[in-house]
Amino acid sequence: xxxxxxxxLVSGSIIALGAVGLSIAYNVLRFANFAQGEILAIGAYxxxxxxxxxxxxxxxxxxxxxxxxxxGSIVFSIAVTSVIxxxxxxxxxxxxxxxxxxxxxxxxxxxxxxxxIRNVITLVAGADQMFLSFYIPRAIPIFGDIKVVPxxxxxxxxxxxxxxxxxxxxxxxxxxxxxxAVAENPILAMVNGINVKSVIRWSWVIxxxxxxxxxxxxxxxxxxxxxxxxxxxxxMFAALIVGGVTNVYGAVLxxxxxxxxxxxxxxADLSAYRSAISxxxxxxxxxxxxxxxxxxxxxxx
Amino acid sequence: MLYYFAxxxxxxxxxxxxxxxxxxxxxxxxxxxxVLPIVIDVSLEVIQGEILTLLGPNGAGKSxxxxxxxxLIEVISGEILFQGENISELETYEIIERRVAYVPQTENxxxxxxxxxxxxLGAILNTQAYAERLEKVFELFPDLSRFRDTTAGKLxxxxxxxxxxxxALMADPVLLLIDEPSAGLSPVLRNQVFQHVVQIRDSxxxxxxxxxxxxxxxxxxxxxxxxxxxxxxxxKNARELLEDPEVAEIYFGAGSMAxxx
Numbered sequence: 138x139x140x141x142x143x144x145x146l147v148s149g150s151i152i153a154l155g156a157v158g159l160s161i162a163y164n165v166l167r168f169a170n171f172a173q174g175e176i177l178a179i180g181a182y183x184x185x186x187x188x189x190x191x192x193x194x195x196x197x198x199x200x201x202x203x204x205x206x207x208x209g210s211i212v213f214s215i216a217v218t219s220v221i222x223x224x225x226x227x228x229x230x231x232x233x234x235x236x237x238x239x240x241x242x243x244x245x246x247x248x249x250x251x252x253x254i255r256n257v258i259t260l261v262a263g264a265d266q267m268f269l270s271f272y273i274p275r276a277i278p279i280f281g282d283i284k285v286v287p288x289x290x291x292x293x294x295x296x297x298x299x300x301x302x303x304x305x306x307x308x309x310x311x312x313x314x315x316x317x318a319v320a321e322n323p324i325l326a327m328v329n330g331i332n333v334k335s336v337i338r339w340s341w342v343i344x345x346x347x348x349x350x351x352x353x354x355x356x357x358x359x360x361x362x363x364x365x366x367x368x369x370x371x372x373m374f375a376a377l378i379v380g381g382v383t384n385v386y387g388a389v390l391x392x393x394x395x396x397x398x399x400x401x402x403x404x405a406d407l408s409a410y411r412s413a414i415s416x417x418x419x420x421x422x423x424x425x426x427x428x429x430x431x432x433x434x435x436x437x438x
Numbered sequence: 439m440l441y442y443f444a445x446x447x448x449x450x451x452x453x454x455x456x457x458x459x460x461x462x463x464x465x466x467x468x469x470x471x472x473v474l475p476i477v478i479d480v481s482l483e484v485i486q487g488e489i490l491t492l493l494g495p496n497g498a499g500k501s502x503x504x505x506x507x508x509x510l511i512e513v514i515s516g517e518i519l520f521q522g523e524n525i526s527e528l529e530t531y532e533i534i535e536r537r538v539a540y541v542p543q544t545e546n547x548x549x550x551x552x553x554x555x556x557x558x559l560g561a562i563l564n565t566q567a568y569a570e571r572l573e574k575v576f577e578l579f580p581d582l583s584r585f586r587d588t589t590a591g592k593l594x595x596x597x598x599x600x601x602x603x604x605x606a607l608m609a610d611p612v613l614l615l616i617d618e619p620s621a622g623l624s625p626v627l628r629n630q631v632f633q634h635v636v637q638i639r640d641s642x643x644x645x646x647x648x649x650x651x652x653x654x655x656x657x658x659x660x661x662x663x664x665x666x667x668x669x670x671x672x673x674k675n676a677r678e679l680l681e682d683p684e685v686a687e688i689y690f691g692a693g694s695m696a697x698x699x
């Protein structure tokens with residue numbers, strides 16, 4: 138049972154980190170970024186490229202099946218994914234912003250972008266599954282009968298570091314405060330002297346960085362394929378809605394809830410229905426508490 | 439009610455005799471769309487240390503004019519000189535960096551954040567002498583000090599307007615643009631807000647204010663400018679405008695006179 142719980146937390150971590158990117162895009166850029174799954178995929182494939190180019194595998198540290206090469210690939214992937222996302226913003230979303238396009242236009246554009254990215258990945262890396270490593274999870278006892286897979290613990294620690302860093306960034310740094318101001322009221326942020334364009338760039342970079350981490354971890358525990366973004370986007374949206382779209386921590390909470398639900402669906406031998414169960418939770422939350430568990434009611438605008 | 443007639447030439451921190459223009463707008467055309475300008479060929483000077491009130495019927499382009507000055511609306515043609523520098527091509531944040539502050543008419547506070555957090559954001563560009571400025575704002579608006587940890591969304595309309603002004607003052611502006619500070623306020627609160635605007639002017643800040651309550655606003659202003667259909671019609675000493683029967687007839691109307699008194 139404990140293993141299902143940890144599995145749930147691990148897939149929840151990946152969904153949570155991805156959903157934070159979705160939440161930042163929703164609150165700062167003000168649209169539902171349907172290409173968010175593909176940003177995770179880009180992150181994963183960039184890491185894959187790094188591992189292949191270095192030619193040294195993913196290394197290992199003690200009982201952990203990955204080492205410095207994988208951590209190096211995450212750093213590399215953060216940098217490259219951020220640059221790609223900034224380029225995409227400046228050729229696509231910036232143009233839409235300058236023309237004051239409607240939210241629907243943004244969503245359709247993001248959807249189109251996701252198709253483009255998926256096909257570019259297929260073109261460059263092929264349609265077949267790829268593996269970062271031939272990783273076979275091996276549980277080791279920690280105390281008594283309880284066994285855990287060391288990699289899972291590292292993934293949870295990495296996620297915890299990301300969430301704590303994000304919280305510190307948003308609450309302590311000037312850029313974080315500016316970002317929250319833009320999320321709440323862009324015009325008022327502007328007249329406080331905040332450079333909204335630079336806040337938007339930072340938002341993309343933070344979303345892309347967390348996505349690169351999540352994408353790489355996902356690739357490590359499962360595999361890479363061009364459809365991975367499409368498979369991840371639905372649980373990420375479910376997480377965002379369950380946790381609350383207006384609150385970035387809602388995305389984290391929702392991510393873990395969806396991850397755990399899916400893991401327990403597998404435990405209950407309902408693995409075929411695991412997405413359906415996530416969506417069932419999402420529908421229940423939408424009926425009972427439409428703003429999400431820790432979200433606030435939104436004004437229409 | 440008692441009208442407070444401000445002197446035409448103010449004495450404050452500025453040189454009383456100079457009457458130096460702090461802002462010069464020349465042949466300004468501005469609007470949301472190039473093909474549909476809202477402000478048309480407006481030329482106007484704002485004198486250092488004055489309160490200049492922009493008046494006119496709905497849709498006259500008053501709000502658009504001050505939004506154009508602070509870069510929120512595209513300047514289609516014309517020039518805006520602030521302290522001698524052309525700011526018409528600058529982004530809003532660059533204009534704010536030059537110590538222009540703007541108070542929007544609606545949604546002018548961060549409703550989810552506390553009063554203190556709102557004031558902090560006002561000073562985000564310029565944290566020098568933060569404590570001193572905060573002290574000054576609290577002195578001007580004691581209510582803000584009392585409710586410093588209250589969420590701004592829970593404040594009353596009047597308190598919210600004070601917070602919006604206080605937030606703008608935290609940036610230590612030279613020029614303050616205010617869009618209809620009295621909108622939605624009772625006559626008592628409105629006069630209170632206007633008295634605060636006078637105090638702000640007396641502390642050395644030049645004020646340009648858009649108002650619908652023409653009579654009440656002019657009674658605290660140094661000068662008034664009347665816009666109609668996007669064009670500037672008249673710029674005059676506030677007292678002269680108040681006493682001009684023709685202006686009263688055309689622009690204030692009997693209705694607004696009744697509301698103002």
